[in-house]
Amino acid sequence: MSNQYDVVIAGAGIVGMSTALWAQTKGLRVAICDPNPAGSGTTFGPACTIATYACLPINSPSVVKSLPTLLMSKDSPLIVNYWHAIKNWRWMLSFLANCRQSRVEKITAQLGDLLRQADAGLDPLIAMVGAEDLFVAEDCLYVWSTRAGFEAALGGNALREQQGVSMQEVSAEEVRALEPALKMPIYRGLRFKGTRFVLHPQKLVERMQTYFTQNGGAVITSAVSNVTPSASGVDVVLADGTSLSAGHFVVAAGAHSKSIKGAGVEALPLGVERGYHVTFTEQRQKLTRPVGWAEAGFYATPMELGLRFAGTVELDDLDAPQNPDRLAYLRRRAAEMLGPLDGPSEEWLGFRPTMPDALPVIGRSQTSDRIIHAFGHQHIGLTLGGITGRMVSDLLTDQPLAPEAAGFSARRFG
Ligand SMILES: Cc1cc2nc3c(=O)[nH]c(=O)nc-3n(C[C@H](O)[C@H](O)[C@H](O)COP(=O)(O)OP(=O)(O)OC[C@H]3O[C@@H](n4cnc5c(N)ncnc54)[C@H](O)[C@@H]3O)c2cc1C
Structure with a gap:
């Protein structure tokens, strides 16, 4: 040939x-x-974070415990379509097997290793194509509204620390000082040091x-x-x-x-985690950095096209239609996070390619x-x-x- x-x-x-x-x-x-x-x-549609700290897989022992609720729920950050789960039982079983604590620790170490090399793969490309202006160096913030939510995350945060993720716990007052527009209850925050985000991935x-x-x-x-x-x-x-x-x-x-x-x-067991975004095109000035709201399962990011609320996980078929309940969920929680959001907005459904071991x-x-x-x-x-x-x-x-x-x-x- x-x-x-x-x-x-x-x-x-x-x-x-x-x-x-x-x-x-x-x-x-x-x-x-x-x-x-x-x-x-x-x-096109992510939360725009260069998430070098994101070494924790979505797999976790808590997902197994809450599976019955997730199969019934229409209103949580992660939802599972019952029929999709049955049709894709092999992927689901493998996903659940990877929720064991020992597997989560191993996966976190593997992802941590790769994420430590991420800048060495991205930075030369940014310089080569002259895209420095598309990046903002600003610590990403993760926020918990409840003590129970924060305490449930302590084990995962300790794993992050073991991977050398540079982060600082911040009080509710410090979170509000950093991002005064936030309206939801705040118990604690985590500031991921030295991170950055992209203004326009496309x-x-x-x-x-x-x-x-x-x-x-x-x-x-x-x-x-x-x-x-x-x-x-x-x-x-x-x-x-x-x-x-x-x-x-x-x-x-x-x-x-x-x-x-x-x-x-x-x-190969390639699956899909469907995710959504709503971008309010005239509300970008409300935040200065990506803010992840742990209990709600999404980030709000001030990117070039507006203030984008992106995240949630829906386990359903690749070709299933867009789910209006998911978009309504994002809009409702966005208003809880930042108060009423007026003006034009854009909606999107995207497909995360996901193996059962993350x-x-x-x-x-x-x-x-x-x-x-x-x-x-x-x-x-x-x-x-x-x-x-x-x-x-x-x-x-x-x-x-x-x-x-x-x-x-x-x-x-x-
Ligand atoms: C809501 C949401 C928020 C996210 N937030 C973040 C974040 O903050 N940070 C982060 O790092 N990641 C984030 N992600 C994940 C990230 O967006 C994806 O992992 C990433 O975009 C996947 O890139 P890709 O190039 O593999 O796939 P894609 O961007 O989907 O590209 C695949 C391309 O293949 C093309 N294609 C399809 N079939 C064929 C074919 N037969 N032949 C040729 N081409 C084909 C498609 O047209 C498409 O252009 C998020 C994802 C979602 C859904």
Whole structure:
């Protein structure tokens, strides 16, 4: 097979585009395929935190205890559709098995290790594409309204500390001094030191794409349907039937990665955690930083498009319609947090790609060394996109990864 490209990447979200840039810096001929505009998928709608402190998985022993309530609830930060849980029982069982305390501690250590490298993957890209103006260096704040909520989080916060997360407990008065607009009850806060947030994630990915194309990268507006690896390369078939040949193929299509046949993803337990946002376009000035409200399960972030309330988890099908109850929940709790919010607003549903052990899949496919996986970044893909791209580019150029990276390989699923 004579290869048109050294590497073809499926998916132009933060993960795929970071991979494209890192591969380009290694001198590779790169094409990136996506039927949609760059950064318009899940990368469009997050809470915008560069959450290097977010090493705790959503898995926890408390989720198991509250599962019966979650299956019935319409009004909590995490809800589970009963039928979805039954249809996806394997994923659910594996998710629950990963809620054991010993597993949570192991996963936290693995995520902590990766998050400590996140800046080394992201910062060179920011400098390369000139995106410094899209970042604000301001400590992110996490707030608990109740003593019970705060005390329930102490174990998790101790795990964070073990991972070297720099944080400072702050009193209710200190929280109110930092963010005077907050109206909900406050018991305690946690300030994550030295963190930053992005003003407009899609703009960041667009800047990356501009740099990529200016430096000879190819952007192909089409989905990848299927791939066939051989000893010398990969035959990549697009949705319109045309074919590309590449030395390697990278799957970075987020929650949609299973739609690419032949890449070894069908056999993996890739699930989806649906999340929502509501952005009040004229209310950005209410806060100076992302504020996470623990009991409500979302962040409020003053980003370029307005004040964005983003978060919550809904375990339901990828193709199920948007759930108006979830958006009503966000709006109601947003008003509890900051008082009545007037003016125009925008609503969104996004799809976090999530493995049942909350670890991303980064590494060679179990079916072929020519196919590399880069998906499953759950709640922290914006933070981990850069380092994932860097690791994938090392694999593409046969540079060894740190031994701990084996824990992210698809091969962990057997
Ligand atoms: C409510 C919410 C809040 C969040 N907040 C944060 C946060 O504060 N910080 C943080 O770090 N992370 C956050 N996240 C997580 C983060 O947004 C995701 O982990 C990240 O955006 C995933 O990026 P991706 O590139 O893997 O996927 P995507 O951005 O979804 O990109 C995948 C791309 O693949 C394309 N595609 C699909 N099928 C194909 C195909 N067959 N061929 C080619 N292309 C295809 C899609 O069009 C899409 O553009 C949040 C997520 C949600 C939902």
